Amino acid sequence: MSYTRIKNWLQFLTDGIWRITEDEISPVRRQIYSCIKIVYLSVNQFLNDRIQIRASALTYSTLLSIIPILAILFAIARGFGFDALMEIQLRKGVASQQSELIISWINSYLEHAQSGIFIGIGLIMLLWTVLILTDNIERSFNAIWQVKHPRSVFRKITDYFSMILLLPLLIVISSGLTIFMTTYIKNMDNFLVLAPILKFLVRLTPYALTWGMFIGLYIFIPNTKVKLKHAWFPGILAGTAFQAFQFFYVNSQIWVSNYNAIYGSFAAIPMFLLWTQISWTICLFGAEMSYVSQNLGSFDFGKESANISRRYHDFFCTIILSAICKSFAEEKTPYSAEEISKQYKIPIRLTKRILYELQDIHLIFETIEEKKGDVRYLPGIDINKLTVGTLLEKLD
Numbered sequence: 429m430s431y432t433r434i435k436n437w438l439q440f441l442t443d444g445i446w447r448i449t450e451d452e453i454s455p456v457r458r459q460i461y462s463c464i465k466i467v468y469l470s471v472n473q474f475l476n477d478r479i480q481i482r483a484s485a486l487t488y489s490t491l492l493s494i495i496p497i498l499a500i501l502f503a504i505a506r507g508f509g510f511d512a513l514m515e516i517q518l519r520k521g522v523a524s525q526q527s528e529l530i531i532s533w534i535n536s537y538l539e540h541a542q543s544g545i546f547i548g549i550g551l552i553m554l555l556w557t558v559l560i561l562t563d564n565i566e567r568s569f570n571a572i573w574q575v576k577h578p579r580s581v582f583r584k585i586t587d588y589f590s591m592i593l594l595l596p597l598l599i600v601i602s603s604g605l606t607i608f609m610t611t612y613i614k615n616m617d618n619f620l621v622l623a624p625i626l627k628f629l630v631r632l633t634p635y636a637l638t639w640g641m642f643i644g645l646y647i648f649i650p651n652t653k654v655k656l657k658h659a660w661f662p663g664i665l666a667g668t669a670f671q672a673f674q675f676f677y678v679n680s681q682i683w684v685s686n687y688n689a690i691y692g693s694f695a696a697i698p699m700f701l702l703w704t705q706i707s708w709t710i711c712l713f714g715a716e717m718s719y720v721s722q723n724l725g726s727f728d729f730g731k732e733s734a735n736i737s738r739r740y741h742d743f744f745c746t747i748i749l750s751a752i753c754k755s756f757a758e759e760k761t762p763y764s765a766e767e768i769s770k771q772y773k774i775p776i777r778l779t780k781r782i783l784y785e786l787q788d789i790h791l792i793f794e795t796i797e798e799k800k801g802d803v804r805y806l807p808g809i810d811i812n813k814l815t816v817g818t819l820l821e822k823l824d
Contacts (some may be wrong), residue, residue, distance in 0.1 A: 441468060465724055470717040473572075477716065482568045483708040486561075490704050493561035495533050496554045500592055502534055562588040566649055572715050573650040587648070638667035645711065646718045658722035666714030670707060677703055725769075726777040736778065742823060746816055747772055748782050752792055753811045762795065762804035789822040 445461055453461065498518075505514040515531060566578055579587065643663030647654045677699075720727075736744075748768055755763055765783055769776040783805060786792045793808045807814065 462724060465727065466717065466720050469720040469724070469727055470713065473716045473720060474713050477572060479709065479712045479716065482571070483705055483712055486564060486568060486708045486712075487701060487704045489561045489564045490708070491701065493557040494704075495530070496557040497561065497592070498530065499534050499554060500558065504593060558592065559584065559588070566651065568712060569645075569650045569715055570652075572712065573652055573654075573719050575650060575652045577651065579651050591644075591648075635667065635671055638671055639664045642667045642670070642711065642714055646715055650715075654718065655722060659718050662714040662717040662721065665717070666710050669710045673703075673706055673710065725766075726775075726780065741782075742820060744774055744778065745782050745786065745819060745823060747774070748779065749786060749791060749814075749819055752805050753807050753814060756807050757811060762806050764802050764804050785823070791819065791822065 441464070445465065448461065502514055518530065563578075563584060566584070570576075570578060578584075640663075643656075643659050646659040646663055647656065751768055751772065752763055755761070765776065765780050768774065768783075769779040783792070783794075786805075787794065787808075790808045791814070792805050794803050794805055796802070797804055
């Protein structure tokens with residue numbers, strides 16, 4: 429009996445749940461099913477999208493770029509007189525031995541970048557390594573989101589360096605707020621109700637900063653429109669997992685002592701690689717969850733959409749092309765893929781696939797709506813010359 433029940437659950441999870449439409453179930457059950465789908469798909473996509481390989485590639489890029497990036501952050505902080513706060517935050521986030529080593533590397537890098545004939549070359553190399561890392565991060569996020577076109581070079585420079593300039597400011601604000609609230613709490617011991625609440629808020633501050641960082645990554649890094657409602661929960665989940673791993677990593681001094689016995693002064697390197705690998709794995713899993721959440725509808729009827737017959741394929745092509753032409757002839761707002769899918773009850777994944785095919789044979793083209801930035805579709809040729817025979821001929 430138990431085996432049959434487990435088998436039925438697996439059958440429902442892998443097949444049955446994807447055939448249920450929103451109209452067939454209540455809103456509460458719809459939310460429950462959506463959560464089940466998101467968890468299942470996130471794990472499935474995580475395993476199938478070679479996330480560990482992408483995390484390893486980003487670990488390598490981070491190893492090459494971490495010192496130049498931290499050097500830029502410290503240089504900006506020193507310009508505003510906040511370098512001491514930056515060092516405090518670094519020592520909090522990294523084990524003592526590694527933090528001292530990293531700070532010495534940063535100071536050495538800044539000295540060489542500013543000295544004599546190497547000032548120009550050092551500055552160029554510093555900016556180049558930062559750009560390479562951010563470009564690799566964007567490529568990984570775009571691969572998860574199935575975005576084919578990355579940002580232009582100009583947009584990469586302006587967007588990413590703006591983020592790097594803002595990061596020290598956010599760290600300083602977070603540190604200053606924590607110090608202020610800690611000092612304020614000492615004077616509120618008599619207020620038994622408020623003091624525990626403020627202590628909780630102080631402990632929550634690093635989590636809130638990490639949550640905001642991950643949510644910002646999931647919204648701004650992919651070169652596509654990511655809605656906040658699909659990024660906030662993955663950001664909080666990934667941020668919490670990152671903070672938990674950070675706590676475990678910093679407080680596991682037994683590992684460090686064991687590695688010291690084997691690697692000596694190089695013990696910090698394998699530990700840093702381990703920390704970076706797991707951190708990027710957490711980050712990319714959150715990106716997968718954000719993508720799945722926003723595109724959940726595209727996974728419904730997945731098997732049916734993949735195995736559709738040629739007859740039904742041509743039938744749906746005719747329906748979609750007819751809808752686009754009719755909307756154009758009546759001077760209405762062009763259809764988006766989601767609107768076509770909803771109105772004609774066609775799975776969104778199949779709708780998008782057919783739209784791509786119709787673009788490839790130049791029967792339609794996409795246009796971007798100015799206000800919302802939505803992708804919409806218009807006929808690619810004179811609709812008076814467009815017939816079903818023309819469509820079928822081009823599809824062949």
